Amino acid sequence: MTARIVRGSADPIRPGGAEPLEISLDGTRIGGLRGQTIAGVVLASGRLAWRRTSSDGRPRGLFCGIGVCYDCIVTVNGERDVRACQRRAGDGDVVESQYDELPEAGA
């Protein structure tokens, strides 16, 4: 087990109703709740990484969680470089992970 959303029935803050939504990440459908960020939806599905770094091809996901580090950027409905921890998920959002290859030297 890794990251997950707190089950409402087990939550000491007694949450009321929440509306479900669904996004896709690289074609995989992921369910979440309205008001969650894209990072929150993806993270709660148990997936920790959704980007590869340009130089070493290393996995990255959420790090700072408050819009400072830009590690979590994704493409949302064709818009590149959107911080997944800042953008609220919209029902039906098409999210793609980013891997930006470095340009060839001298090309």
Next chain:
Amino acid sequence: MSDVLVVGAGPAGLAAARAARDRGASVTLLDAADELGGQYWRHLPPSRPAAEERRLHHGWATFTALRETLESDPGCAIVTGAQVWAIEAPDAEGGPLAVHVLVGPPDGTDRAGRTYRPGSVVLATGAHDRTLPFPGWDLPGVFTAGAAQAFAKGERVAVGERVVVAGAGPFLLPVAASLATTGARVLGVFEASRALGLLRGWLPRPWRLARAAKKGGELAGYAWGHVRNRIPYSLGHAVIAAHGTEHVEAVTVARVDADWRPIPGSERRIAADAVCVSHGFTPRLELPIAAGCAITPDRFVVVDSAQRTSVAGVFAAGEITSIGGVDAALAEGRLAGHCAAGGSPRDPEVRGAVRRRATFADFSVRIEAAHGIRPGWTSWLDDDTLVCRCEEVPYGRLRATAETTCASGIRSAKLTTRAGLGICQARICGRTVEELIDRAAGATSDAPSGRPPLDGATTDRRPIAVPIRLGELAEGALPD
């Protein structure tokens, strides 16, 4: 009637907006998020109401009262999703200050550009976690403590199931407490400062602490929560490595000496799927720097008793003036807003705020003395530990480059290694890069360590305060 622009809707900004309204100023309150409250009062969105949300917060009633007052006040224009990307200082002829803003969804492509030219501005931009690098800190599953807090409070998402919290400072306690409310198992809180250091930092002049009893109560509440949740709290311990290939599987925790050097033989491995690390806070200084505000040697905004900066019409409050916690931020914010609207710190209606500011001013000094970063942390680093996460610059390359070029300064080190030149604009690694370059220079010269950066440059000068799209710049981010 004066008009006051407040940047940042955390505790300081909310208090500033309220105080400026109390004096009759017309107020505009900006925040990049779509909810008020800042990071401190980060909360669930309106689409997810919860009957007992206050249980996740300290001072929740203070927040909701400020929010209701400001939201129902036609004299206060609240603009959320408002990202300030540049600020222009008043020119020599006394021309007005200009604050350039993009309004819309975060990183959206069709945000609207606006420029404000207020009579005065209160900067209350807050701070973000400072996390020191260690081997494996770039693995998914390593988070800042702030991230764990933000997702626990803002979404009810637990960042892991078996979680280690580590670093330094009183902030680790509420983070562990928040994680516990998500049902995550907090395996331990590892505070690098040792008991003696904590005593030296927190105990001098204890009568001042007694005056800050409310704050003491808040910290005591966290301690009580730890007992209740049976979270082990260890002093003089640090996470010195995270292990895994695609994500964190374990961490190495070691005992550390007073300088935070690991004590050989004390290492132990703990299986964990998340580790949340914060070694303090970095104030968000780009707007005050761009506005021309004087900065103290320890890198906070210089303010006078009216929270005025060195630039006419620019006031500052909260964590950008010192890391003093929520009570200090509320008091400073109230004074900043009051004075930005033409008041004086001697006015009777702000007497309480002046007193509270004095009471809590002491906290920043105590926190720094007790939990401040100690130089031995660099012994955690391997040559291939990334220092700059964006540009993937490892410690070995940074140090070797600094030594072979005699580290003539931050600018040349950045240009030769690319450290600090990535998309986060050195927010995560800047202070670390400065410290490492400075030390590498110390190794090749007789210059003492701890002096200001070599070429007088710092990594928090960002004339374009956040990354924005070229298209936005071209198409009307500057409407006039």
